[in-house]
Amino acid sequence: MQVQVTSENNLQIVKILGRIDAITSPELEKELMELINQGATRLILDLGEVPYISSAGLRVILMAAQKLYGTGSVAIAEPKPEVQEILEMTGFDTIMPIYKSVEEARGEFSRD
Numbered sequence: 001m002q003v004q005v006t007s008e009n010n011l012q013i014v015k016i017l018g019r020i021d022a023i024t025s026p027e028l029e030k031e032l033m034e035l036i037n038q039g040a041t042r043l044i045l046d047l048g049e050v051p052y053i054s055s056a057g058l059r060v061i062l063m064a065a066q067k068l069y070g071t072g073s074v075a076i077a078e079p080k081p082e083v084q085e086i087l088e089m090t091g092f093d094t095i096m097p098i099y100k101s102v103e104e105a106r107g108e109f110s111r112d
Contacts, residue, residue: 003031011109013102015046020057028057032064041072044105048078053086065096073097077105 001018012035020028035043045061047053065074076098079087087093099105 001027003028005031005035008106009110011042011044011106012040013044013046013106015049017049019052019054020050020060021052021054022056025054025056025060029060029063032060033067036064036067036072041068042109043068043072043074044077044099044102044109045074046077046102047080047083048102050083051080053083055090058086058090058092061092062095075099075105075109077102 001016001020001024004015004017006013006015014032014035016028018024032043043064061074068074074096076087076092076096078101079098084098087098092098097105097108099108
């Protein structure tokens with residue numbers, strides 16, 4: 001798994017490439033917590049290159065959202081159909097916004 005972060009207009013776009021599972025989720029957790037601890041409050045997680053996410057990966061995303069609760073937010077963008085299905089089965093689509101594209105997510109965040 002690789003993580004690439006792009007910052008623009010007080011918004012961090014976190015592009016994740018590869019599987020998010022029990023082996024790779026600690027690295028993702030470290031990256032997200034570093035961003036948040038450095039002051040990031042608005043994160044878009046670009047899952048367009050993520051073929052699979054496990055419960056360990058979901059826990060990391062939920063942890064980031066909880067850490068930002070009340071001060072910021074986390075959105076998910078471009079999940080592949082198989083990842084979208086996991087997000088829906090676990091109810092993530094009811095606790096955080098999921099967008100079809102990074103551009104759509106960026107547009108929503110710019111309205112805030």
